[in-house]
Amino acid sequence: MIEQILNDLILSPAWYYTAARGLTVIVILMSIAAYSVLLERKASAWIQGRVGPNRTNHPLIAWIPFFGNVLTRGGFIQPAADGLKFLFKEDALPGHVRKTFYVLAPCIALAPVLISLVMLPFGELPSGQIITLCPGADIGVLFMFAISSLGVYGIALAGWAANSKYPFLGAIRGSAQLISYELAMGLSVLTVFLATATPDQDNALSLVSMVKAQTGAWNILYHPIAALIFLICVFAEANRHPFDMPESETDLVGGFHTEYGAFKFGLFFVAEYSHMIIGSSLFILMFLGGWHVLPWLPTVGTGIFATLIGLGSFFFKLAAFLFFFVWVRWTVPRFRYDQVMRIGWRVLLPVAVANLLVYFIWYALKG
Amino acid sequence: MAIKIVERRPLSFAEKTYLPQIIAGLKVTWDNLVKPPVTLQYPDERPVIPNGYRGVPTLVRDPHGREKCVSCQLCEFVCPPKAIRITPGEILETEDNNHVEKAPKEFEINMLRCIYCGLCQEVCPEEAIWLQGQYSMTGKTREEMVNNKEKLYELGGTLPDSHYKWDKKKAEAERQQHGNH
Numbered sequence: 001m002i003e004q005i006l007n008d009l010i011l012s013p014a015w016y017y018t019a020a021r022g023l024t025v026i027v028i029l030m031s032i033a034a035y036s037v038l039l040e041r042k043a044s045a046w047i048q049g050r051v052g053p054n055r056t057n058h059p060l061i062a063w064i065p066f067f068g069n070v071l072t073r074g075g076f077i078q079p080a081a082d083g084l085k086f087l088f089k090e091d092a093l094p095g096h097v098r099k100t101f102y103v104l105a106p107c108i109a110l111a112p113v114l115i116s117l118v119m120l121p122f123g124e125l126p127s128g129q130i131i132t133l134c135p136g137a138d139i140g141v142l143f144m145f146a147i148s149s150l151g152v153y154g155i156a157l158a159g160w161a162a163n164s165k166y167p168f169l170g171a172i173r174g175s176a177q178l179i180s181y182e183l184a185m186g187l188s189v190l191t192v193f194l195a196t197a198t199p200d201q202d203n204a205l206s207l208v209s210m211v212k213a214q215t216g217a218w219n220i221l222y223h224p225i226a227a228l229i230f231l232i233c234v235f236a237e238a239n240r241h242p243f244d245m246p247e248s249e250t251d252l253v254g255g256f257h258t259e260y261g262a263f264k265f266g267l268f269f270v271a272e273y274s275h276m277i278i279g280s281s282l283f284i285l286m287f288l289g290g291w292h293v294l295p296w297l298p299t300v301g302t303g304i305f306a307t308l309i310g311l312g313s314f315f316f317k318l319a320a321f322l323f324f325f326v327w328v329r330w331t332v333p334r335f336r337y338d339q340v341m342r343i344g345w346r347v348l349l350p351v352a353v354a355n356l357l358v359y360f361i362w363y364a365l366k367g
Numbered sequence: 368m369a370i371k372i373v374e375r376r377p378l379s380f381a382e383k384t385y386l387p388q389i390i391a392g393l394k395v396t397w398d399n400l401v402k403p404p405v406t407l408q409y410p411d412e413r414p415v416i417p418n419g420y421r422g423v424p425t426l427v428r429d430p431h432g433r434e435k436c437v438s439c440q441l442c443e444f445v446c447p448p449k450a451i452r453i454t455p456g457e458i459l460e461t462e463d464n465n466h467v468e469k470a471p472k473e474f475e476i477n478m479l480r481c482i483y484c485g486l487c488q489e490v491c492p493e494e495a496i497w498l499q500g501q502y503s504m505t506g507k508t509r510e511e512m513v514n515n516k517e518k519l520y521e522l523g524g525t526l527p528d529s530h531y532k533w534d535k536k537k538a539e540a541e542r543q544q545h546g547n548h
Binding site: 050051 | 384389392393395396397399400402404405406408
């Protein structure tokens with residue numbers, strides 16, 4: 001009975017079910033993005049010996065005896081306040097910007113991230129079906145790479161439309177960085193394709209088959225160098241420290257979003273965090289066994305519980321990874337622009353190629 | 368002075384990859400993360416004010432309860448932002464400390480102007496005005512931020528006195544008067 005309803009919810013091709021699923025995933029992504037902002041603020045506070053947001057509350061919530069206090073002290077209502085602030089601020093339109101593109105840029109920054117969500121698998125139903133928005137697509141990784149790199153158009157357009165120098169520099173840096181790191185990222189993933197694409201496997205590009213190939217050891221154990229390169233590239237693609245060239249507050253004011261405020265800035269903000277979420281999900285699916293609980297221990301429990309535990313383990317890994325992003329941000333200073341370029345072209349790319357060659361030869365010899 | 372030339376060691380391979388340094392840095396920040404916060408939750412917790420703290424200027428009484436200010440107006444003249452306004456007044460013949468001759472009728476310190484420089488305390492010949500431990504002045508109107516005489520004595524309280532200057536003067540005057548007769 002429950003399984004039937006779940007199957008309908010997750011697999012039914014009827015349009016209203018599809019729309020509901022899409023909305024759910026977007027809402028989940030948005031809430032994770034909002035709460036990773038909270039995580040960012042809290043973790044940075046802890047690292048710096050501070051307390052972090054612990055005052056925001058609402059009379060209705062503060063009234064709950066013990067729980068309300070915990071929610072207030074933990075800052076759990078802060079994201080709602082932040083969001084409302086962005087929503088109700090005056091949405092100023094500077095006089096010197098190119099208006100159409102200025103308004104378009106935040107949308108273009110966010111849309112690709114949301115689109116690439118359709119390919120993400122989250123877990124496995126007891127029937128063996130996959131929980132995803134677009135079941136059966138066998139080009140998962142390629143699609144994700146292709147679409148999520150479009151996010152840089154948002155940055156480039158924002159920098160250009162703002163019609164002032166700092167955003168423009170930020171946009172140029174962003175584009176250059178994305179091109180440099182996209183290559184190394186793609187090459188590092190190829191070794192994982194090689195491992196997954198056994199002769200009996202006909203859709204090696206699908207994220208699902210990659211996860212299924214990791215029931216034993218996770219890919220990070222077989223492909224540590226590829227995993228490291230991919231990790232660094234995820235940081236660079238998400239424009240996070242130590243690669244936040246397009247923003248770099250200290251030398252470019254705010255980088256590409258200097259001229260933005262209110263809700264448009266909020267969109268950029270959400271796009272950045274969503275980028276982090278998509279990048280982490282990709283890393284988890286390709287290298288950390290997706291929804292498998294531990295290496296050599298793919299599932300715990302049976303039936304619907306196995307599904308729930310799998311989902312839980314995926315989201316736990318995601319949360320841990322988001323924390324890692326934050327942790328690195330408050331540890332490492334920003335690389336200089338020339339260092340970023342040097343690491344991208346002269347270190348990561350050759351290492352990725354060499355790594356690929358080694359695995360290539362090894363798989364060829366193995367037959 | 369001798370110049371010592373420090374040899375610049377080229378970076379080792381591990382250092383060139385940045386990774387050991389980044390991992391060491393992550394450990395440092397992790398250690399900080401698990402430490403308890405050092406922040407004081409200000410409105411809930413109050414800081415411990417050390418002795419000799421120079422906060423809001425106040426007027427004090429001596430241990431006999433006599434107001435020490437004799438309204439000489441030196442503090443009013445020295446005050447750089449002109450925050451102090453004194454209206455001098457006589458002490459009535461009927462009061463038992465009329466030998467002091469003068470006392471302020473009104474004494475106002477405008478805390479919107481005060482810059483906490485402490486010159487008033489420094490210049491006071493009677494040790495009557497003191498910058499004491501109160502550090503937080505708030506009010507909703509400009510009038511609330513002006514401390515009048517009553518408020519100043521309430522904030523100041525009583526401080527120990529080692530001289531009892533006016534008592535000595537009174538005793539001396541009485542002795543001389545006695546000797547003359």
